Amino acid sequence: MNTNLSLAFPPVPAGADKEILKPSASFNSNVYRSIGAVLFFIITYIVLLLAVVGLAIAFGALGVAIIAAKVGFLTLVLGAALIGSGILLIYFIIKFLFKKHVTDYSGMIEVYEDDQQKLFAFIRQLTKETNAPFPKHIFLSADVNAGVFYDSSFWSMFFPVKKNLKIGLGLVNSLNISEFKAVMAHEFGHFSQRSMKFGSYVYNMNKVIHNLLYDNEGYGRVLNSMSKLHSLFTLTAWINIQVIRVIQYILKQVYVVLNKTHMGLSREMEFHADARAAYVSGSNQVISSLKRIEVGQLCYDELLNYWSRQLEKDNRSDNFYPQHLEMIKHYSVQNKLTIDANGLPVIPNGIDVVNTSQVVINDQWSSHPSTADREARLASLNLQTMVIEDTAWSLFNEAGALQQLLTDDVYSTTSATEKTERIGLEVFKSDFFANPDQYNLDDFYKGYYDGRGISQFDVDEAVKELAAAYPQKIEELLSADNTGLPTAIDRMQQDINVLQSIVNDGNNIKTFDYKGVKHRASDAAATMQAIEQERLAAVQQMEKLDKDIFMYFYGIAKSDTDKELLVAKYKKLFNVNDDSQNDYELYTDVMTYFNNVYVTMPYDKIEDNLHDIYAREVKLKPRMLEILQDEESLAYFSDEQLKALKHYCTTKLTYFSGRKYDNAAINAFNEGTGAYILAVTNRNFQTKKDLLSFQVSVLNSK
Incomplete structure (x- = not known):
C-alpha cells in the first residue's frame, strides 16, 4: 500500500527550543492536585462504604435481636424491615458496579487507510514529529471540532488504553493544510500526555457519583414497594432515605473538589498541547487556526439554524460544506476581512472574533483556557513557519462523497425522509443570500x-x-x-x-x-x-x-423639500420605533409562557400556563389585526407569512386537549407569531435604511 504523501507537508519551525515541551511548574502542580483529589475521592468512598456496611450489620443484628427477643408479628415485621433496609443500603453504595457502560459512537463515521491513504500518511508523519502513538481508530464527524477520546471503562483506570482521533468536517472546511496540521498536532499533544489518565479516573468517578446522586429510579421503586408492606417498613424506608441524603451531600462536596481540580489540570494540558503543536507547526499556524475555527463555528451554527427552519418546509441540505464555506465568505465580507484563495478569512492579530469583553475570569469549571490566553502564550513562543495555502480537503479522497455522507448522518436523527427535498448550493445561495444588500x-x-x-x-x-x-x-x-x-x-x-x-x-x-x-x-x-x-x-x-x-x-440640504422630507423621515422612524417597542413587548410576553409548552409539567400546571397564554393573546391578536389592516405594513410580509398570520389571528387555537398537545395548533402559533415579529423587525430596519440612504443622497447632491 502506498502511504507516501503526494503534497507538500507543512514544515517544522526552524530553531525551536525543545525546552518549551517540558511541562510547566503550574502543570506539575495541577498534576499533584489531581492525584490528591483522586485519592480524596477513593478514601471518601471507602469510608462511606465501610460506614454503610457497619450500619447494615448493626441493622441486621438489631433485627435479629428483636425477632429473637419475642417472636410475634410486629417484631417479625420490624426485624425484617431493619434487615432489608441494611441490605438495600449496601446495594445503594455499590449499585454502580451493575451499571452497563455503552460507548456512544453516534454522529461519527470511522474511516480506514485503504480509503484515505493521504490522510493516514499525513497523520503517520505527524505522529513521528510529535512522538505520539498512532490512533487506534480515526472517526469523522460533521461538526467544527477535533478531539481525542477512548473507550473509558472501569478497567481503563488500571490498564493502558489506545486513544481514538475524531476529525470534524466543519473543521476541515475552515482551515488550510498548515492550520490543519497545527490542530492535529495539538490533539497528538494530548496523545502523548500521560496525565490524560486522570481523565479516565475522573470520568469513572463522576459516573459513580452520578449513579449515586441521580440514577435512583429503580432503587426508589423498591423502597416505595417495601414501605407499602407495613407502617414499620415505611419507618425503616424513611431512615434509609435520610442515610442516603447524608451520603449524597458528602458526594456533592467531593464532586466539586474532584472536578474543579481536574478542570485546572485540563487547562494546563491545553496549554501544553498548544506548545507541542507550535513546536512542530509554528505558533502562527496555531493562532490562525484558533481564529478560523471560531469563525467556522459561528457560521456552522447559523447554517444549522437555517436548515432547522427549512426542515419545517420539508427541505434539507444536500451537502452542508459548500454552503458552510459560502457563509464563511459572507462573514468575511460583512466584517471587511480579506479572503484567501480558498475562501477563508485572513484575520489580523488583535482582532477578536467572538469575545470583546475586557473582564477575564479564571473560570474554575472550564476545561479550556480562553482563546485570548492561548493566543498570548503562543505569541510568546514566536515560532513562525511558512503558510501552505492548500485546503485541508486536499488530504481527503472523495471529499464530496464524505461531505454528503456526514450531512446525511446529521439528518438521520431528524424528521427528514426520502421525500424531503434536497437543496443544493445554488438554490441555497439564491435563498439565503437573496437581496444581499437588503439588510446592509x-x-x-x-x-x-x-x-x-x-x-x-x-x-x-x-x-x-x-x-x-x-x-x-x-x-x-x-x-x-x-x-x-x-x-x-x-x-x-x-x-x-x-x-x-x-x-x-x-x-x-x-x-x-x-x-x-x-x-x-x-x-x-x-x-x-x-x-x-x-x-x-x-x-x-x-x-x-x-x-x-x-x-x-x-x-x-439644498431645498426646503429635502429639509421637510428629512424631518418627516426622522419622525416616521421614531413613530415606528415606538410601535415596534410595543410589538416586541407583546411578543415577548406571550412567548415567556408559550415556551413552557416544551417543558414537562403536571396537568394542572399545563392548564395554568395555557390560561396565561390565552390571556396574552387577547392583547396580541388585536394588534396583529391592526397590522393586517395597514397597507404599508403589509409590504413587509411574504404571501406565505401573510397567510400564516391571518390563520393565527382568525382561528381559535386550542393547544392542549384530551391530555395531549395539539401539534398543528402549536405550529400555527409559531408560524403566525414568527411572521409577525419578522415583519416588525423588517419594517424597523427598512425605515431606518430608507432614512440613512436619503441622507447620503442629500450629501451627494450638495
Missing part, C-alpha cells in the same frame, strides 16, 4: 448604525437649535472614535454582565482581570459601578451624535 446599510456610515436604533430626540427642537449651532464636518462626526461608540458601549455592557456574574457567584470566583490588571472578586461591584458610569457617558455622547448628524444633513 451604506458603508458611508462606517458601521455606526449597524445593529441598533437611532436615538430619539425632538426633531423640531433640533431644527430650532441649528440656527445657533456651530457647523461641523461630516468627517469629524463620523470619526473612528465616534463610529466606534456603539461597539464600545456593547463591550462595556458585556463587562458589566460578566462582573455581575462574579457578584452573584459568591465564593466560587476568587479573582478577575480587567484591562490586564488583576482584581479580587470583592472589587467586582465597585468596578462594575465605574464601568456603568463610563457606559452612561458614552450613551449620552452617542445620543448627542445622532442628533448632531441629523442637524448636519438638515443644514446642508
Whole structure:
C-alpha cells in the first residue's frame, strides 16, 4: 500500500527550543492536585462504604435481636424491615458496579487507510514529529471540532488504553493544510500526555457519583414497594432515605473538589498541547487556526439554524460544506476581512472574533483556557513557519462523497425522509443570500448604525437649535472614535454582565482581570459601578451624535423639500420605533409562557400556563389585526407569512386537549407569531435604511 504523501507537508519551525515541551511548574502542580483529589475521592468512598456496611450489620443484628427477643408479628415485621433496609443500603453504595457502560459512537463515521491513504500518511508523519502513538481508530464527524477520546471503562483506570482521533468536517472546511496540521498536532499533544489518565479516573468517578446522586429510579421503586408492606417498613424506608441524603451531600462536596481540580489540570494540558503543536507547526499556524475555527463555528451554527427552519418546509441540505464555506465568505465580507484563495478569512492579530469583553475570569469549571490566553502564550513562543495555502480537503479522497455522507448522518436523527427535498448550493445561495444588500446599510456610515436604533430626540427642537449651532464636518462626526461608540458601549455592557456574574457567584470566583490588571472578586461591584458610569457617558455622547448628524444633513440640504422630507423621515422612524417597542413587548410576553409548552409539567400546571397564554393573546391578536389592516405594513410580509398570520389571528387555537398537545395548533402559533415579529423587525430596519440612504443622497447632491 502506498502511504507516501503526494503534497507538500507543512514544515517544522526552524530553531525551536525543545525546552518549551517540558511541562510547566503550574502543570506539575495541577498534576499533584489531581492525584490528591483522586485519592480524596477513593478514601471518601471507602469510608462511606465501610460506614454503610457497619450500619447494615448493626441493622441486621438489631433485627435479629428483636425477632429473637419475642417472636410475634410486629417484631417479625420490624426485624425484617431493619434487615432489608441494611441490605438495600449496601446495594445503594455499590449499585454502580451493575451499571452497563455503552460507548456512544453516534454522529461519527470511522474511516480506514485503504480509503484515505493521504490522510493516514499525513497523520503517520505527524505522529513521528510529535512522538505520539498512532490512533487506534480515526472517526469523522460533521461538526467544527477535533478531539481525542477512548473507550473509558472501569478497567481503563488500571490498564493502558489506545486513544481514538475524531476529525470534524466543519473543521476541515475552515482551515488550510498548515492550520490543519497545527490542530492535529495539538490533539497528538494530548496523545502523548500521560496525565490524560486522570481523565479516565475522573470520568469513572463522576459516573459513580452520578449513579449515586441521580440514577435512583429503580432503587426508589423498591423502597416505595417495601414501605407499602407495613407502617414499620415505611419507618425503616424513611431512615434509609435520610442515610442516603447524608451520603449524597458528602458526594456533592467531593464532586466539586474532584472536578474543579481536574478542570485546572485540563487547562494546563491545553496549554501544553498548544506548545507541542507550535513546536512542530509554528505558533502562527496555531493562532490562525484558533481564529478560523471560531469563525467556522459561528457560521456552522447559523447554517444549522437555517436548515432547522427549512426542515419545517420539508427541505434539507444536500451537502452542508459548500454552503458552510459560502457563509464563511459572507462573514468575511460583512466584517471587511480579506479572503484567501480558498475562501477563508485572513484575520489580523488583535482582532477578536467572538469575545470583546475586557473582564477575564479564571473560570474554575472550564476545561479550556480562553482563546485570548492561548493566543498570548503562543505569541510568546514566536515560532513562525511558512503558510501552505492548500485546503485541508486536499488530504481527503472523495471529499464530496464524505461531505454528503456526514450531512446525511446529521439528518438521520431528524424528521427528514426520502421525500424531503434536497437543496443544493445554488438554490441555497439564491435563498439565503437573496437581496444581499437588503439588510446592509451604506458603508458611508462606517458601521455606526449597524445593529441598533437611532436615538430619539425632538426633531423640531433640533431644527430650532441649528440656527445657533456651530457647523461641523461630516468627517469629524463620523470619526473612528465616534463610529466606534456603539461597539464600545456593547463591550462595556458585556463587562458589566460578566462582573455581575462574579457578584452573584459568591465564593466560587476568587479573582478577575480587567484591562490586564488583576482584581479580587470583592472589587467586582465597585468596578462594575465605574464601568456603568463610563457606559452612561458614552450613551449620552452617542445620543448627542445622532442628533448632531441629523442637524448636519438638515443644514446642508439644498431645498426646503429635502429639509421637510428629512424631518418627516426622522419622525416616521421614531413613530415606528415606538410601535415596534410595543410589538416586541407583546411578543415577548406571550412567548415567556408559550415556551413552557416544551417543558414537562403536571396537568394542572399545563392548564395554568395555557390560561396565561390565552390571556396574552387577547392583547396580541388585536394588534396583529391592526397590522393586517395597514397597507404599508403589509409590504413587509411574504404571501406565505401573510397567510400564516391571518390563520393565527382568525382561528381559535386550542393547544392542549384530551391530555395531549395539539401539534398543528402549536405550529400555527409559531408560524403566525414568527411572521409577525419578522415583519416588525423588517419594517424597523427598512425605515431606518430608507432614512440613512436619503441622507447620503442629500450629501451627494450638495
